[in-house]
Amino acid sequence: LTFKKTYSPLSSDEIIAKEKANMDKKRFEHCVRVSETARKLAKLNHYDEDKAALAGFVHDYAKQVPVEEYCKVIKEQDFDKDLLNWNRAIWHGIVGTYFIEHDLKIRDPEILTAVRRHTTGDTEMTMLDKIVFMADFIEPGRDFPGVDEARKITYANIDEGVGYQLAHTLEFLVEKRNRIYPRTIAAYNVWSTK
């Protein structure tokens, strides 16, 4: 595992070491698989493979940051205070970018936006956003009913993959009577019909 360009003053090895130190082994291995899947999706969609691989690798960098630390950052930084009514499932994308900028020194806006959007999706999504969003969903370690169909659809047409994931996630959240973050619904309304 190595990144030719890190979009950061830190080296590839330093980024990898910091990521490893910030999460458990299982999460780290998921990030490696998302990176590899993102590279594959980038190649298929004529996007910069190295950039996609790095964005995929760091997408869950802040997934295991303590709740208290998140609350502090949301209160002290320029974040929508409504985020305090949510949890790490939502925070690690939207607020996770703060830790990626701060710890990993990655300031590339495309990478940060892709991380920001990777859990909920969004009404507008760039190719990198879609690559990270879909790589996270279909990486080889994922095993849920429909994952094979999701892979098939996504490799054929990444936009249809986005619609499939949003529908699947909404069904899953409603089934569990979970609250739906408004951006997830807004994204579904756009991508379900594309």
Ligand code: GDP
């Ligand atoms: P992961 O970080 O690799 O586990 O994957 P994601 O970042 O895509 O998703 C993290 C969690 O957030 C998953 O359990 C999703 O089902 C959940 N999630 C996605 N959208 C929403 C939402 O709108 N509301 C809530 N409550 N959870 C969501």
Ligand code: FE
């Ligand atoms: Fe995530």
Ligand code: FE
């Ligand atoms: Fe996701």
Ligand code: FE
């Ligand atoms: Fe993930």
